Amino acid sequence: MLCGDFNHPDISDLMPGLTQTLNLMDVLPDETSLPHSNARVDHILVSSELADNFSSRIIPAFADHFPCVTVLGVSSLPESGDD
Secondary structure, eight states: OOOEEEEESOOHHHHHHHHHHHEEEEEEEEOOSSTTTTTOEEEEEEEETTTTTTEEEEEEEEEEEOEEEETTTTOOOOTTTTO
């Protein structure tokens, strides 16, 4: 697993070959991760072996970046506010 604020919408532009060599996929939904932009510069990359069963969410919040969550081994996350 590799995750962080890469300050770029396409991780393969920054590190050519990384996703192919390590067989990584970006598991975050294609939504903005910034409050005042349409860009998604945050990424959570996981190996294809781990990406068979996961759920991810970008949570709008009052912050410079929205929190990004991925849980491996589950098919869905509770809705915001649920236990």
